[in-house]
Amino acid sequence: MAAAACAGLSACGGSVPDLAQIQRQHPSSSAWLLDRHGAVMQEVRVDFSRRQGAWQRLNTISPTLQQAVVNFEDKRFADHGGVDGRALVHALWQNLKGENRRGASTLTMQLAGFLQPELASGAHKGVLGKLRQMIAAWQIESALNKPQILEAYLNLAPFRGEARGVAAASAMLFGKGASALTRDEALLLAALLPAPQAPVDRVAARACRYAGEAADSDACERLRRLARLALPGQSTWAMAEAAPHLAAQLQLAAGARIRTTLDLSLQRRATAILESRLSQLVSEDVEDGAALVLDNASGEVLAYVGSRRSARQHQVDGVQALRQAGSTLKPFLYSLAIEQQILTAASWLDDSPVAVTTPSGQYVPQNYDRQFKGRVSVRTALAGSLNVPAVRTLLLTGVEPFHQRLLRLGLPLVQDADFYGYALALGAPEVSLWSLANAYRTLANGGRFSPPTLLPGQSELLGQVIDPAAAFIVADILADRAARSVTFGLESPLATPFWSAVKTGTSKDMRDNWCVGFSRRYTVGVWVGNFDGRPMRGVSGVTGAAPVWLELMQTLHTQPEAAPEPPSQVRRQNGEWFVEGTAPSSGRTVKVAAAEARISYPGEGAILALDPDMPPAMQRVFLAATGGTAAMWMLDGKLLGHADQPLAWSPVAGKHELKLLARSSGQVLDSVQFQVRGRNAVSSRAREHPGRAADQSRS
Incomplete structure (x- = not known):
């Protein structure tokens, strides 16, 4: 029968992984970005098939939780070699009486199911399935000591919803780490293990029994309030989120811890500023x-x-x-x-x-x-x-x-x-x-x-x-x-x-x-x-x-x-x-030749468009010339003013002729024709008196 139980199972014929191997085989569902000093900046969930936090060493997990789990899940955990014979006989007797109120699986046997999910599946229920689980538990006990088994169990056990392991459960239900759990929180987590999806009041009642204070109505009411607050609500998992956009730039694997060049304190300061x-x-x-x-x-x-x-x-x-x-x-x-x-x-x-x-x-x-x-x-x-x-x-x-x-x-x-x-x-x-x-x-x-x-x-x-x-x-x-x-x-x-x-x-x-x-x-x-x-x-x-x-x-x-x-x-x-080599010679005077008077804007044949989204009175065209210190503007036969600085003109739709005249003689120094397209920016009267449409203020 033992041979049949071992058929196809690595647990019967192969080596059992040590604790480090178990940890590597069950990484967190998240990855972490660290700053240049090793501080956590960003937690990123990369595996959405489960919710598992970082691996927790036993000495960082609430002692109350450890004690409650051992007391109520496997009270002879320290004494048996993987299988609790007394509990097994008691469970068989209850089954024969049709009372099936208590299972006989030890923490080690449950751990075997976590490590090899097929051992815990429905297909492996019954005597043969239980035998396979027992054999796997004996092998685990031969490879790991009791603290290591308890550590692995608490890191892999399902708690509530998608939470797997004490780190995920603590974060999702209470928004804190496994070392910071209060006594009531630890009791509530332990009460979830026999039936993680049980109704809230049933979980609270079980936690009350675990507390050993069933007669203390205040303590039980406190546990009920905590259960009703934590269990049905949204996850309180507060992930570090100091650099979300940086995280999106990197390829992250589950459980990875990537050190970056960022400085967390500067990152937070930059974000706040x-x-x-x-x-x-x-x-x-x-x-x-x-x-x-x-x-x-x-x-x-x-x-x-x-x-x-x-x-x-x-x-x-x-x-x-x-x-x-x-x-x-x-x-x-x-x-x-x-x-x-x-x-x-x-x-x-x-x-x-x-x-x-x-x-x-x-x-x-x-x-x-x-x-x-x-x-x-x-x-x-x-x-x-x-x-x-x-x-x-x-x-x-x-x-x-x-x-x-x-x-x-x-x-x-x-x-x-x-x-x-x-x-x-x-x-x-x-x-x-x-x-x-x-x-x-x-x-x-x-x-x-x-x-x-x-x-x-x-x-x-x-x-x-x-x-x-x-x-x-x-x-x-x-x-x-x-x-x-x-x-x-x-x-x-x-x-x-x-x-x-x-x-x-x-x-x-x-x-x-x-x-x-x-x-x-x-x-x-x-x-x-x-x-x-x-x-x-x-x-x-x-x-x-x-x-x-x-x-x-x-x-x-x-x-x-x-x-x-x-x-x-x-x-x-x-x-x-x-x-070097581009500086002017010492003592040299650089002369700038006088520029010939020319219209620099608008150019010959230019087509200017009025902006339909801007009020007409706000629109200007700057008339500009080079060498125009002794020149005058003339637009459509009307004088506008001096050309020594750019002149702001309120544009009028239509064709125009702009001339640059010598101030002393009236000689035409340069001329251009241009066109303004769009609705009229000024009245027809302004067309008759273009000088009034010119803004003589210096730009």
């Missing part, structure tokens, strides 16, 4: 944001916040999502021009209207404040994020070389250079915060690039992408508070008490805003906007993302930090940095 700022921007129709912190030297990710927890679309990963870059690409354009020795930081660029011919028609870039500054240095143009000088710079470098530079920096441009055209200078492509922050880290590292890493020890060697001298000069410009003041003022969220270089960006219609910057040790990137793409109300990079960036940078830097040392290829002259 982002949540706080976004809550302040709710009235401006802002809901979402993301933040990323990188270590410059290693590329290790120190904080990764994909969204605010309370957002409607909190599952979206804002670190990886593609959004329009806005002005954040300008530093890489100017670094290319400086590297090619087309420009220096002291070169002059014209910030005035310019019409660029593209395959889809004329493109006329505007500055953020819709004002033009005239002649500005490269330093001022970049620090102040002026759009027109950036487009003029792209005309000098060429679109294709800039497109290639962005690709080498790891930015995910999905279209070719011709698709973006000159809008590439103003951030038309979509990029991720992940790629953009790392591109700025490349600037911080003197132009050397390597991808970021989430796992320790996986940093890659840096490869030179930007010339070190150009990277240094651009970083110095981005750190220049005075040069930045032309647009942002001297005091703004971009100003730190330590050396830092920073750039903001705002996409079309204020759908995205960015703030990305670095110190010598860290790079911080922040995106603020709405995942559904709706525009914000009046929120730019300096008011939306920059305050988050500033607070994160201040968190990272508790001590002053000096500016980086210039590379050997850089020289300083007259208060400015130059790539």
Whole structure:
């Protein structure tokens, strides 16, 4: 009969696994992400066929639970060798009398069923099935000692619902670890073992008997209240959730514990800072944001916040999502021009209207404040994020070389250079915060690039992408508070008490805003906007993302930090940095030839469209000329005013002729014909008196 019982069972002919093997064969249904110091950041359920927590050593499990399980499941556990003969005889006698109120399975026999589910299945009930279970129990007793058997039992036993093991049961029913159970909680868990799905009051009554206080109505009522609260309700399993979006980036196996490069305290701080700022921007129709912190030297990710927890679309990963870059690409354009020795930081660029011919028609870039500054240095143009000088710079470098530079920096441009055209200078492509922050880290590292890493020890060697001298000069410009003041003022969220270089960006219609910057040790990137793409109300990079960036940078830097040392290829002259060989000769006077008077905007044959969504009285066309210091505007035969500065004209639908006249002689210096399409922006009377439709205020 023993041979029949052993047929097909490894427990009869093979070796019994030791405790370590049992633990490996029954991993948790979750995986864990650890921070760089080993602290648990994120628990992720990866096996949905069961609910099992981390393996619990016996000395971490409530002693009350251990004692109750032994006393009421197998009171002679310490004495038998796997099978309790007295209990078996008693159970047989009850069966013969038809009273079948008590089973004879010891903890070891039940454990055999946990290890080999076929032993506990309905197909193995009866005498033969019980014999097989007994043989398996004897073998377990020969391989494991009593504490090991009890430990394995408590980690594998089914408790309630899908909870398997004491860790899962403690977490799901009481929201705590197995070592923190109260006496009543431990008794309630022990009372579940004979019939895990029993009605609540029956479980409570059994727990009351286990307590040995059946006569104490207060104690039993307390257990009933606890059972009614814990057993029917939703799971109280409080999983660590500090980095949910990072967890989605990694392939996780059940029971795995993955150490990452993140710092849990910084992760929590970054999350709190982002949540706080976004809550302040709710009235401006802002809901979402993301933040990323990188270590410059290693590329290790120190904080990764994909969204605010309370957002409607909190599952979206804002670190990886593609959004329009806005002005954040300008530093890489100017670094290319400086590297090619087309420009220096002291070169002059014209910030005035310019019409660029593209395959889809004329493109006329505007500055953020819709004002033009005239002649500005490269330093001022970049620090102040002026759009027109950036487009003029792209005309000098060429679109294709800039497109290639962005690709080498790891930015995910999905279209070719011709698709973006000159809008590439103003951030038309979509990029991720992940790629953009790392591109700025490349600037911080003197132009050397390597991808970021989430796992320790996986940093890659840096490869030179930007010339070190150009990277240094651009970083110095981005750190220049005075040069930045032309647009942002001297005091703004971009100003730190330590050396830092920073750039903001705002996409079309204020759908995205960015703030990305670095110190010598860290790079911080922040995106603020709405995942559904709706525009914000009046929120730019300096008011939306920059305050988050500033607070994160201040968190990272508790001590002053000096500016980086210039590379050997850089020289300083007259208060400015130059790539070696590009500085003007000492004492040399650079003369700028007087420009010939010409209309720079609108261009000949231009077709301007009125915006149907903007009130007519708010619409303006800026008439601009070069060399127009002694010239006058004439539109459709009527004088408008001086041409020494761009003039804001309220557009009128129809065809128009614009002339530039010499102020002294009235000679026509230049003329263009253009057309305005759309509904009339001003009355017909204004058409008769176009001078009245011109706004003489300086832009």
